[in-house]
Amino acid sequence: MTERPFIAFLIAGEESGDHLGARVMEAMSDRLGGQVRFVGVGGDRMEAHGMTSLFPMHEIAYHGISAIIVNAHRIVAKMRKTAQAVIEADPDVLVIIDCPGFNLGVARRVRKRKPTIPIVEYVSPTVWVWRPGRARWISGFVDHVLAILPFEPDVHRRLGGPPCTYVGHPLMQRLDRLRPTGSERPNLGDADRPTLLVLPGSRRNEIKRLTEPFGQALDLLIRQYGDIEVVLPAVARLEAEIRERTAAWPVQPEIIVGEEAKYAAFRRAHVALAASGTVTLELALAGVPMAVAYRVDPFVKPFKYALSRVNSFVLPNLITGTNEIPEFLDSDSTPENLAGALLPLLSDSKERRDQLDAFSRLDALMALDNGTPSGLAADIVLGTAGVAPRESSEASKPIPARS
Structure with a gap:
């Protein structure tokens, strides 16, 4: 077993996701004593925390069925490119942030080709409004959902979705x-x-x-x-x-x-x-x-x-x-x-x-028992990857690679 920093692959497709990604990256880095490398797709905020985006984030931010239909070929090509990048990076965890139309497609491809990579979804799809069958569907390739609305964990339990934890809404920090x-x-x-x-x-x-x-x-x-x-x-x-x-x-x-x-x-x-x-x-x-x-x-x-x-x-x-x-x-x-x-x-x-x-x-109604949304999200991401936060005395030690 060789030693390497913890590798986290994150994908965000919108400004709100870039905010979330930057905050959870900061919290993960703090918990791992800086021994972490970030790769993936993000915006200016995520890049400021050490990520070099594979391509501009806006290239996957299509909204509305009409826009998705017109750009379907581009979206599928980007899904394949991104999934391949995840496979090649072989990260300790994949975190998909919102943008479910794109991110779930990537996650499904990754799980099929490399099932050992843990996958965390940050922001639940709106299964409580429409397409409730998605909850059970994503349970086949998403290991944990980080919910930002307090009623969502109950919704996923009722619909047969993946394990889901309310981690607080980022607005509560503003x-x-x-x-x-x-x-x-x-x-x-x-x-x-x-x-x-x-x-x-x-x-x-x-x-x-x-x-x-x-x-x-x-x-x-x-x-x-x-x-x-x-x-x-x-x-x-x-x-x-x-x-x-x-x-x-x-x-x-x-x-x-x-x-x-x-x-x-x-x-x-x-x-x-x-x-x-x-x-x-x-x-x-x-x-x-x-x-x-x-x-x-x-x-x-x-x-x-x-x-x-x-x-x-x-x-x-x-x-x-x-x-x-x-x-x-x-x-x-x-x-x-x-x-x-x-x-x-x-x-x-x-x-x-x-x-x-x-x-x-x-x-x-939106309060957490303790901690902050980004801190709790980081803890669950690391826990899903099977890694405990580093003690301060061990902050300088690299984290063993996944065997």
Whole structure:
């Protein structure tokens, strides 16, 4: 048996996955006394922690059935290339981070060709919404799922999925950036005018489907309520398109770019109109009442009916077990419905108080018994690989290779 550093192969395909990957890499390196080598696919944050990405992360980040169909040949080619790279690296563990359409394809190929490589999936597929059969399917080649939503382990147990552990949501490590201090968020009654965040999504197809109804909803809302400050946080790569699509809005939003500006806006906002997604959990943790909309890709209309298996498609509603946040799917996401749901949130109404009460329960529901999300994730990754964290006195020793 030769000695070598611990080798971890990680694959992330989106910005959120790059965040998760960088944090778990940092925690793994800490636990292994730096005796670890990272290989795989990731973004700037993962590369800053020592990984050289096989190819640019965005090359596997296709969203929506239409985009996947058009680029199917490219996706399959990248799956094969990535699986081959895993086989050649022969890592002590493979960690696939979100991006299930791509990553599960890679993991299945790796398990078939090299079954001795442990595989950990970080972020569960949404088997609680649709395609529940995936839970049992992935149990054939995934050894452990790291869940970021507290109800997911029970879902996997019920559906026959792999071992699954709730490791905490990464947003719980950013609460100081989400929550206002001092006078950052004036009381509604004290503000010159309320601040409304508009969040039509971070993907081009989402923005295309929601920008028009969101603009029309704002028109109706301002006619009924009066002057409102409208702020729209945008990702840099879509800023120009968002400016073009919002040019005809009756009120021009203040378009801001960058993470710091986004979180500053969350800390001063009073209400939000948002596309369904992780941003709804960010808003809830920031204490911003909201109305939520989602319009399904026309190529996957059957997906709409799968949503009937759950009481909500909004993350804070699912975590709290309530439906305090109004949500509108497809034909229900009309400007009239959206404006009607937002109007009572601009005053000290029962609707606003009920949302804030539900939000106040999130910390307890999402808390870990101890440790941090990235630390617990790192511990499970190492445990799945059969390696215990190094004691400080042994930090300089290399970890034996897998026999």
